[in-house]
Amino acid sequence: MAKKIKFPLYLKEGQQARTMEELQNHFDLEKIYEYFSSGKLAVWLEDRYYEEEAKQVRELSLQFQELKRKLSHIFSVGCLEEEILDLESVEERNRKRELLKQYTDEEEVLKKAGQAAFNQEELSDLLDEGVREIYLCDNRFTVPVKVSDCKYIGVCGALVEVRSKEDISFDDLGIVFENVDFSCLYDIRIQVNRSKEVSGDGIVVKAESDYCEMTASENEKRT
Secondary structure: OOOOOOOOEEOHHHOEEOOHHHHHHOOOHHHHHHHHHHOHHHHHHHHOOOHHHHHHHHHOOOOOOOHHHHHHHHOOOOOOOOOOOOHHHHHHHHHHHHHHOOOOOOHHHHOOHHHEEOOHHHHHHHHHOOOOEEEEEOOEEOOOOOOOOEEEEEEOOOEEEEOOOOOEEHHHHOEEEEEEEEEEOOOEEEEOOOOEEEEEOOOEEEEEOOEEEEEOOOOOOOO
């Protein structure tokens, strides 16, 4: 009989909890709620035969009233009254995680579901929140050049549309891409030496010294 693989809980600063003691030492109320709402918290407890705690978790509902106090009580950790549990943010991360599962099973990516954008509006929201490592998922995106020092990682066919009419060095702006396709509206050159696994979609990409020449296809070119 194959041995069951028991997954850890990822808590504060990426700490992994495989035992009750580790969970208590790195207790993160928001992450605990995230695992609770997805059903993984009860499974984690049952896998390790923490039967009483699993039973108590199963009896809880998603209603917010005193939920943070109850979760803290189950695991015998203090609950700061001023600690705010942002349920909306947690639910949004859960939603994005479920969407990401349609494109990847890489746990390192799924752990960062809160940094994923599935459309331009979500990209702009993440940038407004100060997120500077963003996963672009299965859509067409316009990346702002005024927001520097960012890393954009493509997931399942992300397309970055370059709208500039002038040559642009993403390297000088501190903007790095990984695993994305470029689409260009004008004949310009872009510098992407610090990026990797980038290509063109409907355009010709030629390496010339420090630049890649991005020539718009006839059906995309604008004058």
